[in-house]
Amino acid sequence: MRLRLDIAYDGTDFAGWAVQAGRRTVSGVIDEALSMVFRTRVRLRGAGRTDAGVHATGQVAHVDVPADVLPNAYPRARRTSEPEFLPLVRRLSRLLPADVRVRRIIRAPAGFDARFSALRRHYRYQLSTAPYGVEPHQARYVAAWPRQLDVEAMAAASHELIGLHDFAAFCRHRAGATTIRDLQRLDWSRDGDLITAHVSADAFCWSMARSVVGALLAVGEHRRDAAWCRDLLAATRRSSDFTAAPAHGLTLIGVDYPPDGELHARTAVTRDVRRRDELS
Incomplete structure (x- = not known):
């Protein structure tokens, strides 16, 4: 069973x-x-x-x-x-x-596979720009960021990454794994010193969510611009132009699945590995 x-x-x-x-x-x-x-x-x-x-x-x-x-x-x-x-x-x-x-x-319903039946995964990334760091009760889940961030610039650059793309620049290499992903949500909000990103995709390759956030932090500090983010999508290997955001700010908050009657079909779609030459 x-x-x-x-x-x-x-x-x-x-x-x-x-x-x-x-x-x-x-x-x-x-x-x-x-x-x-x-x-x-x-x-x-x-x-x-x-x-x-x-x-x-x-x-x-x-x-x-x-x-x-x-x-x-x-x-x-x-x-x-x-x-x-x-x-x-x-x-x-x-x-x-x-x-x-x-x-x-x-x-589990017939045809359910936790990995291959999933439609999308949802992550939340949180960081604090407070001068004193992070409140003690949040310190394990919120990353302290020592510099101020332009959230509007980060949001604008995020739009450049939405959609079906090859995210090779944002992924650590894994033999035989595709880096083509459908990034469906990437938005930012600020509540005082607390900055939150919501990131959703059909799937994430190794270190992708933290790397996307890390690249956008460079934009938020005005070290890079939105065009640079867009150009990263043309890369065929992990970029060394930025570092991944600290792991402890990231939380997997949900996974979506189709109705039970569509589980088998979804698994078949997910197992069909995408190739770069299929992108329009």
Whole structure:
């Protein structure tokens, strides 16, 4: 049986989402807890591989559980009025460390794949230009920025990046992976010293969200202009003209999926790797 899990975590003390030998990762600690509950090894698959230090309030994952071990998730005296996997959510709350929570578990609909069925991912990036830095209760989730930023200039440059493009200049290389993405939202707002970016795309390549923000920070400091951002889309490899924004300012806040009846079709579209020569 395939289960869908909705997950939140503080990424500060994790080496990212994906399992890495000898390192503490989000999927690694959840895999261990689930495998303990089901008494067999299971493997979590996530909607997005967040980098080390990146947080999530809306990560989605799936796990395939052999039908014969599924009863291990239930207490002996189960309340039938409760959602089916609420007891498992409660049990995981005791097994998992405090910086990761499985918020909800349901049976996944037919054709659901947390990664390949997704329509888009939504990220939020936050930074503070306050002269004293960041408020202590926000310091793990908001990046301090020591210089003032022109948010209007950043917003104007953001428009140059919206759409289906090759984002090779903004992505760390991964063998066999495409860097063509459909960037659907990139906007900025300011509330006093707190500046927030919302970034949405059908998918993100490795380090793309932080790199896009990093490039736009150069525009906000008036070191670069909107035309420079547009010209980056012509690059065929990672640009060295800017640095990625600090990881801890970034949070994965949601993943969108199509209606259940369209999951199979969406997966087929996502698995069809885009090529640069297909761009108009």
